[in-house]
Amino acid sequence: MQHSSNRRSNRVRSEETRDKLIEAARRLFVEKSYAETGTPDIAREAGVTRGALYHHFTDKQALFAAVVEREAGSVAEEIERHTVTSPTASAALIEGGKAYLEAMQAPGRTRLLLLDGPAVLGRSRMDEIDNCHGNRTLREGLKAAMEMKQIRVLPLDALTGLLGAAFDRAALAVDSGADKDAYEAGLAALIVGLSVTR
Template identity: 50%
Template sequence: MTVPLVGNSRRTQAERRNATRAQLMDAARALFVAKGYSDTGTPEIVAAANVTRGALYHHFVGKTELFRAVCIREAEAVGRAIDAATLDLHDAGQALRVGAVAYLDAMNVPGRSRLLLLDVPAVLGHGAAGELTLGEGHAQLREGLAQALPSAGNDEIDATADILSAAFDRTALAIAQGGDRTTYVNAMLMILERAMAHSSGHPN
């Protein structure tokens, strides 16, 4: 008689749970992008994911929690893209420039700018939108500015990060909505350079 391995069985169950969760999130993301949060119903999501309604509520309390999970995953993907692009860079200014481009490229994944920059504030509120931003790109931007501008005070770093973060988000939306990528990226890099030059005491 073959005795099943408990460890392997548990891993298989965990893998199945993770697969079901991923199916739900993938299906929900596609529908949220195509139709918007309000016009997407849970029956459509479970049908697209090819799972039962019970499976959805096993993993998520409801549509709002599923939406939040989808957006957290998107924000984390942006953070990973920035980290990967800047991992081996030791010059703080160069890391900021490269990270800026990495952010804009990551945000240009179809549907991502809409989800994170338009839908999150509308569905979850501006507080939740701020938490997602602070948890990923904004925190990385602030850290980069602090390293690139060691003589700047915390208040100046915070203010500069807030202003640049808004500019980055507007740039990402413009590109996602059909604006010329090269033009917008170059403009954003110019703003970043001037902000660094001004804060370092050498305004252009």
């Protein structure tokens, strides 16, 4: 019984250390940039040894990937939370666009996901991450709207990629100070333009 309890507490401690490292790395990557942040800085910020850092992550890039994965997951959670009560699939797409822009306003998130992410991890790795999170929610929404005959049936992967790029461009513009309402209206118009009843 004691042995099982120790194993569980070791696992909890290990998860807590990993969380500390991800949170510390996120703060520093946003504050100083990926290039200007070293693993000693991250270990110090997290209050752990470098050995503990390398126990959990093979290198700084692996830790950055964990930060990006967590940020992308948070965005997807926000989209799902805001669209679960939407009356129709097409309304959920519009609400999802708004939720995406709102979620991307978390300090540093746009830079992490849309600028540093592709530069550090490469486009294909970022696409893998996005396809598990933000693009997944968009793809599922488009598929549901097509199946319910609320929008035109078009090649799903291509449409997801094109709309996802539009959402990302809007997030970058808003992050640079553009009018969020204007971009929300533009994204909504793109989705309404897919309607079978327009």
